[in-house]
Amino acid sequence: MLKFIIRRLLQLVVVLFVLSILLFAWLRALPGGVVSAMLGERATPESRARLTEAFGLDEPLPVQYWRFLTRALQGDFGVSTGVQPGRSATSILVERFPATVELSFVALVLAVVVAIPLGYLAAGKRASFLDNSSIVVSLVGVAVPVFFLAFLLKYVFAIKLGWLPVSGRSNVPDATHVTGFFVLDGLLTREWDASPGRPEALVLPGIALASIPFAMIFRITRASVLEVLDEDFVRTARAEGAQSPRRARSPHHAQCTAPGHHRRGPAGGCPARRRRPHRDGLQLQVASVRRSSSPSPFATTPCCSCSSSSQP
Known part of the structure; x- marks a missing residue:
C-alpha cells in the first residue's frame, strides 16, 4: 500500500x-x-x-x-487584469472556491439521492412506464448540454413562475462568515434571520449540474440490479413462489462506487457550466481567460491538475 x-x-x-x-x-x-x-x-x-x-x-x-x-x-499566481483588475489571482480563487465546492456537493447529493432509488425501482419494474420514462430522462440528462438545461430551468422556474432566484449567490452583509460556505455558516452561527434565500440559490444550478451524474449513476444502478435479478438463485426463488424478487441481494459495491466516478464531474465542470444561473464561483476564471487575462490561467491550473487525475 x-x-x-x-x-x-x-x-x-x-x-x-x-x-x-x-x-x-x-x-x-x-x-x-x-x-x-x-x-x-x-x-x-x-x-x-x-x-x-x-x-x-x-x-x-x-x-x-x-x-x-x-x-x-509559492502560491503567487500573479495579479488579475481582466475580471477584477489589481487583485491577486490567488485571493480571487480562494474567495470563489467555496461557492464551487458548495454547488458541487449539492449537485452530487441530488444525483445520488434521486438516481439510486430510481434505479432500483426501474429495474424492479422492467419495461414498465416508470422504467421507460426513467431511461428517457437519463438519456436527456446525458444528451442535453448543461448550460442549455440551466437556461431552460432559469426561464421557466425563475423568470416565468418566479419560484426561485434568477441569479447570484445570496448574501447578507451582516451575516457572520466562518467557513465561506453560506449555508453552512448559517447553520453553525445559528443566524437564522441571515440565512433565508441561500438554499434556494442552489436549487436551479444544482439540478442543472446534477443531470449528467444522475444519468450515469441511474444507469449503473439499474444495470447492476437487473444483473442480479437475472441470476440463477433469483430465478429459483421465483420458481419456488417468491413474491418480491426485488428483495434479492444486489451488488452494493456498484452503488457505493458509482458516485465516486463522478466526484470530479461537478467540480471540474462548474467553472464552465455555472454561467447560467450565475453564481460567484470559479466561472470568473473562465471569464478571465476569455478576456485574455494572462495571470488567471495560473490560478486555474491547480483545479485542472487535481481534477484531471480523477478521470467528463
Whole structure:
C-alpha cells in the first residue's frame, strides 16, 4: 500500500510538471504574445515595453519558466487584469472556491439521492412506464448540454413562475462568515434571520449540474440490479413462489462506487457550466481567460491538475 501511494505521488509530480510546461508554452504562444493579450490592440509601444520589463519577458525562456515555476510553487499566481483588475489571482480563487465546492456537493447529493432509488425501482419494474420514462430522462440528462438545461430551468422556474432566484449567490452583509460556505455558516452561527434565500440559490444550478451524474449513476444502478435479478438463485426463488424478487441481494459495491466516478464531474465542470444561473464561483476564471487575462490561467491550473487525475 505504501509503495502504491508513493508511486501515485511521484506520478502526480510528473503530471504537474508536464502541465506547467504546457501551460507556459501555451501562454507564450498566444497571438501577439502575453503583452498583447494583456494590453489589447490599443497598447502603445511605451506600455508594451514597460510591461515586458515588469514581467521579465525580455529574458531567455528557461529563466522565464523558472521564475514562473517558483512563483507557482509559492502560491503567487500573479495579479488579475481582466475580471477584477489589481487583485491577486490567488485571493480571487480562494474567495470563489467555496461557492464551487458548495454547488458541487449539492449537485452530487441530488444525483445520488434521486438516481439510486430510481434505479432500483426501474429495474424492479422492467419495461414498465416508470422504467421507460426513467431511461428517457437519463438519456436527456446525458444528451442535453448543461448550460442549455440551466437556461431552460432559469426561464421557466425563475423568470416565468418566479419560484426561485434568477441569479447570484445570496448574501447578507451582516451575516457572520466562518467557513465561506453560506449555508453552512448559517447553520453553525445559528443566524437564522441571515440565512433565508441561500438554499434556494442552489436549487436551479444544482439540478442543472446534477443531470449528467444522475444519468450515469441511474444507469449503473439499474444495470447492476437487473444483473442480479437475472441470476440463477433469483430465478429459483421465483420458481419456488417468491413474491418480491426485488428483495434479492444486489451488488452494493456498484452503488457505493458509482458516485465516486463522478466526484470530479461537478467540480471540474462548474467553472464552465455555472454561467447560467450565475453564481460567484470559479466561472470568473473562465471569464478571465476569455478576456485574455494572462495571470488567471495560473490560478486555474491547480483545479485542472487535481481534477484531471480523477478521470467528463
